[in-house]
Amino acid sequence: MSIRLKNIAKTFGRNTALAPLDLAIGDGELVGLLGPSGSGKTTLLRIIAGLEQPNRKPAGSIHFGDRDVTHVHVRDRRIGFVFQHYALFRHMSVFDNIAFGLTAMPRRTRPSSGEIRARVHRLLEMVQLEEFAQRYPAQLSGGQQQRVSLARALALQPDVLLLDEPFGALDAKVRQDLRRWLRHLHDELNFTSVFVTHDQEEALELSDRVVVMSNGRIEQIDEPDRLYRNPANRFVFEFLGDVNRLEGEVRDGELTCGTARLAVDLDEGREELLMRPHELRLIEAPTEHAHLPVCVTAVSPVGAEVRVELEADWLAEPWLATVRHADFERLAIRRGQRLFVEPRRWRRFADDRVRQPTGRTVASS
Amino acid sequence: MQRIGDAPRIRRLLIGLALALAALFLLLPLVAIFAQAFAEGLAMFWANLSDEYTLAAIGLTLFVTLLTIPVNLVFGVFLAWLVTRFSFPGRRLLQTLIDIPFAVSPVVAGLVYLLLYGRNGWIGGWLDGHDIQLMFAWPGIVLVTIFVTCPFVARELIPLMQAQGSREEEAAVTLGASGWTLFRRVTLPNIKWALLYGVILTNARAVGEFGAVSVVSGSIRGETNTLPLHVELLYQDYNTVGAFTAAALLALIALLTLVAKAGLEWRAARRETAA
Numbered sequence: 277m278s279i280r281l282k283n284i285a286k287t288f289g290r291n292t293a294l295a296p297l298d299l300a301i302g303d304g305e306l307v308g309l310l311g312p313s314g315s316g317k318t319t320l321l322r323i324i325a326g327l328e329q330p331n332r333k334p335a336g337s338i339h340f341g342d343r344d345v346t347h348v349h350v351r352d353r354r355i356g357f358v359f360q361h362y363a364l365f366r367h368m369s370v371f372d373n374i375a376f377g378l379t380a381m382p383r384r385t386r387p388s389s390g391e392i393r394a395r396v397h398r399l400l401e402m403v404q405l406e407e408f409a410q411r412y413p414a415q416l417s418g419g420q421q422q423r424v425s426l427a428r429a430l431a432l433q434p435d436v437l438l439l440d441e442p443f444g445a446l447d448a449k450v451r452q453d454l455r456r457w458l459r460h461l462h463d464e465l466n467f468t469s470v471f472v473t474h475d476q477e478e479a480l481e482l483s484d485r486v487v488v489m490s491n492g493r494i495e496q497i498d499e500p501d502r503l504y505r506n507p508a509n510r511f512v513f514e515f516l517g518d519v520n521r522l523e524g525e526v527r528d529g530e531l532t533c534g535t536a537r538l539a540v541d542l543d544e545g546r547e548e549l550l551m552r553p554h555e556l557r558l559i560e561a562p563t564e565h566a567h568l569p570v571c572v573t574a575v576s577p578v579g580a581e582v583r584v585e586l587e588a589d590w591l592a593e594p595w596l597a598t599v600r601h602a603d604f605e606r607l608a609i610r611r612g613q614r615l616f617v618e619p620r621r622w623r624r625f626a627d628d629r630v631r632q633p634t635g636r637t638v639a640s641s
Numbered sequence: 642m643q644r645i646g647d648a649p650r651i652r653r654l655l656i657g658l659a660l661a662l663a664a665l666f667l668l669l670p671l672v673a674i675f676a677q678a679f680a681e682g683l684a685m686f687w688a689n690l691s692d693e694y695t696l697a698a699i700g701l702t703l704f705v706t707l708l709t710i711p712v713n714l715v716f717g718v719f720l721a722w723l724v725t726r727f728s729f730p731g732r733r734l735l736q737t738l739i740d741i742p743f744a745v746s747p748v749v750a751g752l753v754y755l756l757l758y759g760r761n762g763w764i765g766g767w768l769d770g771h772d773i774q775l776m777f778a779w780p781g782i783v784l785v786t787i788f789v790t791c792p793f794v795a796r797e798l799i800p801l802m803q804a805q806g807s808r809e810e811e812a813a814v815t816l817g818a819s820g821w822t823l824f825r826r827v828t829l830p831n832i833k834w835a836l837l838y839g840v841i842l843t844n845a846r847a848v849g850e851f852g853a854v855s856v857v858s859g860s861i862r863g864e865t866n867t868l869p870l871h872v873e874l875l876y877q878d879y880n881t882v883g884a885f886t887a888a889a890l891l892a893l894i895a896l897l898t899l900v901a902k903a904g905l906e907w908r909a910a911r912r913e914t915a916a
Contacts, residue, residue, distance in 0.1 A: 351815070364812075367830040380817055380818040428812075
């Protein structure tokens with residue numbers, strides 16, 4: 277079931293939670309709403325669910341497939357909703373929690389109790405919790421509770437599955453497992469789902485497409501790899517990972533900032549260049565294009581790459597570089613060492629107030 | 642290094658003082674009530690208890706209580722639901738208004754009702770024209786009792802419902818539950834103990850209310866005399882044993898209430914440690 281939002285806006289009192297926005301989600305797609313807290317992502321999800329009403333003016337619309345659900349009550353929208361803190365019914369067993377949607381149906385349409393039992397058992401099997409049917413939510417771990425809440429949401433075979441920070445309250449390992457499991461489930465059952473997260477990694481790993489939001493606006497909608505490679509603007513670039521900044525004056529094809537110099541192909545004036553940590557190369561002597569002297573202040577060799585923190589008197593805030601272990605050993609990097617940086621590439625976003633993709637990627641010559 | 646209160650002598654002194662005060666101010670009067678009630682033997686106690694007017698007073702008190710509890714039960718749940726689940730202008734004000742019966746002296750409450758619903762009152766005059774009498778009759782007693790006890794249920798529910806939040810209810814709605822199903826299967830099971838606790842407190846107050854009732858009742862023996870009022874009447878008649886018999890009955894109800902309340906608290910504490 278596809279989802280189409282048109283001109284949806286929301287204000288709480290004087291605060292604008294959502295500026296009027298459009299969004300189209302395809303049938304069977306798994307879409308992540310990504311943004312910092314206060315970006316409006318949860319509000320958007322709750323509006324799709326019908327738990328929140330969009331502003332009456334300007335009049336917007338919400339369609340599930342061909343069905344106009346703008347004025348349809350939550351209980352009739354045929355959605356499944358998974359809450360951040362599970363929101364299981366604490367006084368009901370796991371079985372009764374999952375069966376709730378079925379047993380709450382009006383008598384005319386309600387399946388027989390035998391059929392309900394069979395369906396709940398199928399769901400329990402799906403979330404691998406068969407032996408926990410008679411337990412109460414308080415007796416389960418966070419990951420198990422979240423699986424119950426997923427089974428409960430899927431019991432009515434909803435057209436659309438909505439998840440609000442589904443893994444936010446779980447520890448890293450469980451989160452990783454559940455993510456993989458959800459992706460699997462989604463590919464198998466092929467429902468349309470939208471989930472909210474503030475975790476870039478989660479959004480990029482799980483989604484078919486990611487919607488990046490800030491301040492109640494959509495900044496960019498794209499597939500994960502394109503989003504990472506071609507951020508539409510500075511916000512998206514900064515939100516998706518660590519960023520190193522170099523600000524200085526450009527004259528005669530060279531950007532200077534204190535004792536630092538970098539050859540650039542830019543017009544004269546003030547410029548700010550942005551670089552990812554893995555785009556910085558650490559070398560022992562300056563090159564003819566780059567003279568960026570730095571001092572190593574911290575080294576963290578944990579993981580696939582070594583994280584090196586760099587400082588210099590021409591830097592307003594420290595830089596972070598990630599280097600391969602081979603390079604780390606070759607250069608024998610240690611705290612207090614003086615090195616030079618050569619950026620492999622950098623980006624600049626001309627004017628952030630223009631919300632057009634203005635990012636330009638330039639390889640350093 | 643000794644902590645404060647570690648000295649055995651001070652500790653013993655403080656405990657002894659607390660026990661002595663409790664015995665003197667709480668236990669002794671209670672014992673005295675029962676001692677006085679049985680002062681002239683069990684037969685006299687029964688005779689006093691089965692006195693026509695005493696029985697009428699007991700009956701009226703139970704009748705008023707039975708009418709008050711359901712009204713305040715429904716009203717309290719409704720109010721708590723309104724205040725914790727919706728946001729609307731005046732919500733804060735409403736929350737403050739709930740406490741008025743606690744803040745105002747019951748006698749003042751009685752007088753206000755008399756002023757409004759008495760024969761010469763603003764609403765009472767109109768009612769009188771339609772031959773309806775509220776004051777100096779049982780409906781008046783019920784009205785002021787409801788007024789005096791209306792905060793109990795709501796006061797118990799509001800903090801609990803605020804703490805529980807509305808996530809479970811939202812979950813139930815996304816699963817297609819109708820309003821009534823939602824209340825019956827999700828809200829009610831979560832608040833039932835607090836609700837029962839509120840009812841117990843309402844019951845205790847409704848049975849024992851004196852000030853407000855005495856203003857609007859008129860104390861007509863056998864008609865508008867509740868048990869607390871009856872105690873006073875008997876005492877003024879120099880029927881000390883009779884007065885204390887009725888008082889002992891009230892004290893007994895109070896004790897039962899305390900036991901029920903303690904039982905519920907014990908249960909709640911056990912549930913908390915289990916969860």
